[in-house]
Each structure stands twice: as C-alpha cells, then as structure tokens.
Amino acid sequence: MTQPFDWFVIPFAIGFWSMMLLLVVKICRWWLGFSSVDKKMALSRIFSVHTLRALVEMVREGLLHRNIFRVSPRLGYMHMSLAMGWFLLIVVGKFQTLAFTGNHVNAVWLPIFFKSFYPGDVHFAGSVVYEFLMDAALLLVLSGVALAWYKRVAPSALGMRKSARHIWPDRVALTFLWFVFPVRLLSEGGTAAIHGGGSFLTGTVGAVLSPWADLLAAWQVDGALWWGYSIVLGGFFLMLPWSRYMHIPAELVLILFRHWGVSPQSLQPIELEACSRCGICIDGCAMLPVGNDGQAVYYVRDARYGYVTAAKAHDCLMCGSCESRCPVGLRLGSLRLEGRRKGASDWAVNPVESASVAVGANGGRVVYFPGCVGALTPAVTSAMRRLMQAAGVSFVEMDANNGMCCGRPLFLSGQADAARAQVAQNSQLLAASEAQVLVTSCPVCYKMFSQYYQLPITVMHHTQWLKQMVGDGRLQVSHSDAVMVYHDPCELGRGCGVYDEPRDVLSRMVTLQSSSDQRQASLCCGGSLGGYRMKDAGRQQIASHAVDRLVDARTQTLVTACPMCKKTLAAVSPVKVKDIAEVTLEHLVLLPFKKIPHQEKSLLVTKQELVGA
Template sequence: MEALLHRKIFRKNPVLGYMHMSLAFGWFLLIVVGHLETMIAEHSLFVPFHKAVFFRYYEGFDEFFLSGLFSFLMDFLLLFVLSGLMFAIVKRFRKKLFGLRRTTHLKSGDKIALTSLWLIFPLRLLAESTSAAVYHNGGFLTSGVGAAIDFIGNPAIFYYPLWMAYSLSLGFFFVALPNSRYMHIPTEVVFIFLRVAGIRLKKQNDSYTDVQVFSCSRCGICLDKCQLSVAGIDDSQSVYLLKNIRNKNLSDEKLFNCLMCGRCQVDCPVGIETIELRTVQRIESTREYNSSYDYLIQEVATKADVVYFAGCMTHLTPRVISSMKKIFATAEEDVWFMDEVKAPCCGRPLMLAGQYEAARKLIENNSRMILDSGAHTLVVSCPICYKVFKEDYKLPDVEVVFHAQYIYDLIHSGKLSVDTSNQRMVYHDPCELGRGMGMYETPRKLLGRIGEVVHMKDEKEYAFCCGGSLGNLKISEDKRKLLRDQALVTYEGFSPNILVTACPKCKKTFAAGRKLKVFDLAEVVAGAICVDSLSKEKEILEKQEADCYAVEGL
C-alpha cells in the first residue's frame, strides 16, 4: 500500500499518486508476471532471473501455453509503466501541474540514475517491438510498434542494438542506484516492514537510522509543508537534512534551524520519522555538553491524589495556572501543585536541543518527586511537558493526563458544570499535542460544550506552527513573527470571536501578534463554569484561606 501503491501520495494528489504507483507497482508486476511467463514457457519453477527480464530476446518467438494472454498482459503492464513515465517527465519540468511549488535539485548520481530509468522502458518497448516485427508475434502494443519499425526499414538491423541499449540502461541504473536518491526503491520496503513491526528510533545513530535516511526519495513533497520557506529559509528542511546526513556534510546551522513541528512528517510517502532523526543528530552534535545539576534540591513531595505540573511555559502565562486552580477547586480535587514555587523543567526543551543526557537528570529528579507524592494522576497543561512525561518518564501506576482530557472527564462525570454560549472559536492545534501526540478531538469536544468550534482546512495534522517553537535555535525573532502572522491571518479569515489553543507557548506567541483575542482552553472553561459551581468554588477557597490564616496564627 505504501511502497508500491503509494496511497499517501494518492490522498494528497491523485495524479502524483498515479505517477508513483504506475512506476513502482507497474515495474513490480512486470517482474512478477514476466517470471510466471518464463516458468510456464520453460516448464520449470526455477528460471534464471535474467531470462525473465529479457524473455522476448531469448524465447520471444516460441508459442507456449497461454502465450497470447501473457503477451497481452506484458504489453498492458508496459503501457501502464510508460504512462507513469510520461507524467514523471512532465513533472520534472512542470511541477506546479502536480500541486508542487518546489522540488529538490538533482546531483550527478541522481541524473545518471534518472536518465537511465527514463530510458529503460521506452528501450524495452522498442526492443520487444523489434522482436515482434522479426518473428511476427507480440501483443497489441509491441506488434503495433513493430509494424511501424518494419515500415521504416529492416527490423533485423535494429534488433541487437536495441536489446543492447535496453540492457545497458538497466545496467547503468543499478550501478548508479546506491549513489543516488533512487536507493529508496529497495530500502523503503525494508523500512516500512520494520516500522509496521513496531521498530522505533533510539536516541543514537544505528542501522535503523541508516535505513530511514536511505529511504528518502527526495521527492520534495515535504518542502511545501515547511513554514520556514515563508521566512526565506530554504536549505534546512528535512529532505536536505537527510541528504546531508547521507553525504556526511551536515552543519549545525542546518541541523538546528528547524521548528521541529512535524508538518513535513505528515506527508512523507513512507512515514520517515523526520523529527526523531533530527533529534538523534542533535544528540550526536551536542554530546560533549553536560551538567551536574547540583542545584537541584531534594525537596519532600506533598501527598496528594493528583499532581499538577504547570511547566516553564505555563508559568509565563499565569492565567492558565489560575484557571486550572479554579477548575481544581470547583471539582474538589486533591491536588499538589508540584512546580508552583520551584521545580526543574520537564526536560523536553533540552531534548529538542539534543542534550539528552542532561535531560535525563531532570527526568530522574521529577520522577522521584511524583512517585513520592503517592498520586495516581499527573495533570499537565503544556504539550511540551505532556510529550516528555508520556514518552520518556517511567511512572508506574501514575496516569499522565493532558489538561484538556482531564477537564473533559470532570465535565463528563458531573464534577464540573459549564454554561454554553454563542461564541465562535477557532482552535489551534499545538505541534507537540497534535502531530506529536495525536490529540485532536478531545480539545474540540471540550470546546464544543461551551460554544461553536469553527472547522477549517489548515487544522489537525495540517495545523500551522505558531512560530514560537522551542525546537529552533537559529531562527531570528523577526522571522518567527512572519510564521506567526501566517497562521493568524488564516485564522482571522474565519471571523472568530476568539482564538483558542492548548499550549502556553502558542498562546504567548499569538497574543503578541494581531488583534485577535487568544485564550488557553483552560481559561475558556474557567470562564464558563456555571453559577452553582462558582458558589461551591468560592466556599472551598474561603475555607482554604481560613485554614491558611489559622496556620499562620492570624
């Protein structure tokens, strides 16, 4: 479905999908059907590979069982491949006809392989058509072309030169293959098999890293998805990263100039893990960096049922924290605000910078605190934290929940009641939460309880990055603003009352932009808590305040 039929490309552009499918699947069928034909003709299950490839040269003049059917099938498959080849040639010179704004440039090895590939099938048609003209047989295609060759002159004159040219084109292609982008043809099949089997990248270079790198065809489909081009950055996209890794000339300038947003990964025809691959390379580049983190104080954890970890970015948007406090109090949850006063970062920003070993020290410290609290639930309101807690922390018997899911469960269970309104809301999918963790529907269902969520084209896996990504260590502030405004202009086109996101970094980035009001979904929910719930919350807060005064002796 992916390596031969290219279903992901079909979904993006049917014509582009047909082009790739006809070349890959068509050539595969030519080999398979050709071998079946040879086995029947030879009355043997074991035939030399070359004899099937050049069957019309060796035995194209003999009649055998079902020879007429095979002649038709082989001609039909060859025509199928040639139709895809025609589209490929047009695409090379008129890419916009296929919905592509940009494609990658070819290096010398690519040009040799591509020229050979383009020649293989026309030369095969001419060679087999010459055989048909000499021996007066062939299918509907080769017999027709053979008749044209016979009309031009004696077909026997062209017989050996055309078969030799076809043979050489195949030879040149397979010799050039390992040093060209077309190495992906055999490699991607292995990669897809391993990926479906559950193999994942580790935080180091290994053979699986190489398999993914060589599985990139440099088709350029990912280029149009990269927002960096809006800021005039055109040399650090994932396709160039993989090429530079392969050529062993990757610079830190290109390695770290990436949003790590994952938009490129969505449309990759074979599902290459572009973000993880870049992370691995960053780890290799910054391996010498280290920190003892001696300043970490071994604090005593507070016992609670629920631990709330706001995260660094959320502390820069304090209204999100105050909204979460309001929600917790209203629902009467037993919560410990783990990082309310002081606590280390979750470690994810260090990982994005490639400093994995340093991040591990923060992870170990935070894990100890969470486990010592005896909590059964960890709630986070930052997607950056959520991703690292879910993927890199080992917290047995502790459920890690993003605040959108947690709040939705509170409403669903009746612990929290909200009023509805006629507000039109555009929801922005944060990169780490959406493409990073696959959470798209829960925030929308939650907001749908309160108002109208406007649906649009650039959402969910195709959502824009806000531009404030912590993953890019090279981009300037002015260029970040260009990326931010690209998203805001799109959102404003739907005339919403407010823009809602689920990431404190996205909120802070968007809020510094145009006039559209920006809220975290926790703020929207806190503002919609119904009157009865508010009365209960006030009573709880007053009791907590009285207890605090009693302790302080006031």
C-alpha cells in the same frame, strides 16, 4: 536448452550484479549493527505471523503505495504504476521464460531481452496471454513515467506544491529510469516491425514502423535499440545503491525488521536509506515561510551521505509535520535528534536546588504543573486554579518555587544525558508527592511526562482534564454565541495525538470553526522549543502565516492549549488569543469567588531534603 547470449546484455549484467552485491553488503552491515537483543528478537519472529503481516505491508506500501494515494490520488497512481508495473514485468517475464524454456533457472537477462532472442510470433503454452500481460504492464509503467515527467514541470498537477531538488547521483539514476521503459517500448517495437509479433502495444508500434522495416533491418536499428535498453537499465541498477532509489530495497527491509520487533534505534541506518526523497514532507514544513531548506528530505539525505551541518540539524522546529506526512513512516524527529546529539558537546546540568513538589498537602491526589512558564502565564495558571476549585478537586501545585523543568528542552537540543538527569530527579520528586494524577498545562511537559518518564501515576494535559470534568458534570459550562477557532499545538496534537478533547470541550461552549490546517495538518506557531536558532523576525513570519490560515472574518478568538503557542500567536494575531482554560472559566456556570488558599512553605520538599532523608 542452452541459454542465449548476445554482447549487448553485458551492460545490464554488470549493473545488475554490482547492485546485488552492494545490497547484500548493505543488509549484512545493517544486521551487524543491531544489538544482540534486536538480533534475537528478529530471529525469533522469522516463522511467525509477523512475517505475514510484513509481507502484506510490503504489498500495500511497496507496490500499491496506499499512503501516497491518501496525499493525492494522482501522485499515488504515479508511484503505484511505476512500482506495480515494473513488478509485473518481472513476475510475468519470469513465468514467460519458464513456460518457454521449461526451466526454473534461466540466465538473468533472458526474461528481460526475451523478444530480442525470440522475435516474431513464437508459439508456446500461453504465449499470447504472456505477450498481452507484458504489454499491459509496460503500458502501466509508461503511464507512470509520463506522469513523472509531467510532475517535474508542474508539481501542483500531482497534488504537490514543491517537488524535491535532487543531487547528481539522483539525477543520473532518474535520467536512466526515465529512459528505461520508453527505450524498451522502442526496442520491442523495432523488433516487431522487422520480425512481426508483439501484443497490442509493442505490436502496434511495430505496425507503425513496418513501412521502414527493411531500412531498420539493414541498419540493425533493433540491435542498437537493445544495446541502448541494456545500457540504461544497467546504468540505473549501477546507480541504485548510491541514489535515492536505494529506498526500494531499503523500505522493504525496513518493513520486515519493524515487524520483527527490531528497536527504532537499530533501524535508524536503514531509515536513512529508506527515504525515497519523494518530497511529500516539504509542503508541510513549518520553516517554509522563512525560506529554509532544512526539510526532512534534505536532512535525511545529508545524514545518509554523512555531511550533516549544524544548520541542517538545528534549523528545525521539531513540529512533527514531516513525520506525520511521511508515506514510509520514517521517524524523522528521532533522526534529526540523533544528528543534534552527535553534534553536541557535553553539558552537565547542576542539581536544581529549587525544584520542589508539595507532599500530600490537603490530601491532594492531583498535582498541577502549569509548566515551567507557569509563573509567566498567570492567566492560564489562575484560570486552572479556579477551575480545579470549582470542580471540587483538591490539588497541590508542583513547582511553587519556579524551579522545575520537564527536561524536554534539553532533550530537544541534543543533550540526552542532561535530560535524563532531569527526568530522574523529577521522577523522584513526584514519587515523594504521593500524587495519583499529574495535570499539566504545557504540551511540551505533557509529552515528556507521558512518553519519557515511567511514572506510576496518570498524566493528563489540562485539555483532557477539562474534558473529563465537563463530561462528568463537575464543571457546568454555558454555550455562548462566540465564534472561535482552535489551533492544535504541535506537541499536543502530532506529538501526543490529543485532538478531540479540546474540540469536545470547546464545542460545548462556543461555535467552533474548522480549518484546513487543523489536527495533523496543524501549522507550527514558530515558538517551538525545538528550534532555538530561530530569529524573532522568522518566528513572527511563521506565526503570521499560521494565523492567516486559521483566522477568517468571522473568528472572534483564537484558542490554543499551549503557553508557547499562545504567546507567539498573540504577538501577531488580529483577534484575541486565549488558552482553553481561560475560555472554560469564562463559560463556567456559578463561578466561585472563594479565595484560594496558598500552600504552606513547610509542605514543600526539595531535592536536597530528599537526598538527605
């Protein structure tokens, strides 16, 4: 059977083949950018269960958009109907042409313009079913397009406070996309009006238009509509690789390579193109109260087109809210850090003479590090000392000379090499300490020590240690009628997934209020080390916003577990702000009044002594 052709397929064909060519080029470039280890890993997993798992995830996220349904069912339906409806049009169209022609390979435009080439009631095996399914799929897509139009006018109707602003390639592609399916409906409807045929949707449109069928035929309106359909569809395909719609193929490739074990570093170029600019990250951004426009969606867009400014890379608190909201699971924090790393000049950290750790003092198996700000947060540090003593834990304090830093501040500012030097030095000191457990009061340090150091010892945040001690009965606490609300520090919650331990400890002692902005939805206090360009006024605005959302008329105390959060929130809070260690100390039964022995200076080992030894 010869393949039908009409000149109107040309715009579509140009758009389609230019898109396919660019996609092949892009995928080859991604592959060539992988390290040899990643390439080997990916190749070894092609014929494995990982590929099957990737396919399942592609259906779940690429078609059904399950993660967006979790954000808002209506928003999820919008994305699902567009993706699933279009996918069904392609698949059913493929089988329709197969059933009609009997050929597996047909001209690429045949399924798309099928009703133009074979109008009216064409009968072949299953033709009625195919027509019905094609109309059902078209209706599904059109419902999504209608919601997309509505979302532009009223984002809140689809569960979003703010919708992303788009640049011109996106707007052009979006306009084409908005018209593709309505024009298809009109083309098929016009053809049905003249020649008959069509199922419940296109047939009905045809019936409505049929009184003017002679006029439509005389003016060749159906032909003009098919031209229009070809132009908008071709236009969309032409713009796809240059616009946000590149996320459609890029996300699928990303899912596949993730399952094939390619390292996150190698995946970064794909991640930049896999962002659909859906804007779901915007509503969670901690910088919103200060009117910043550096949200992840805009940062990733600028990084993709290669014009990241210092402001875009650095005006971010690295609170991780966007990353926890992203339906594609992009590693937005790492992408931002990559921008900071590239923009930064070299900065060498001198060996820090004052860094110190006590060695085997008092047979200490536990090393306590209050964080570099330990000396500046005496309430927390002394509460922890007393609690450790009350629990009968022999411990030594790291950093008695106030000269230690976990390295995370440098890391967050893009100084990865300087941070690595810190990590190496601290690891050496900790190894010399013969400690088995490291307890820290700072979530920033906890994240760094637990995720970026390879330490042969257990690292705990003090909330985890408290839970263990209270759970074991080594610390006896009483329950008071105080009403408190807990603020999840970014680095502890979203950064390390520690949500339950502090709540468990607090609910044994006080009435703990819940809040809509807790756990993963926690608001950054604004004092984060990730954003050093923040002015005091902005910091206070962000902190006030967080406090307003957390504290209500019943709240007596705002509890947190981070020295930064405590200080920042206390500056604006109408109620007292305390660390969880202070609250535990207040509720401790049989508070010991023993004097805490100070460590002797001779037990400290410094970096220089280590190197000299």
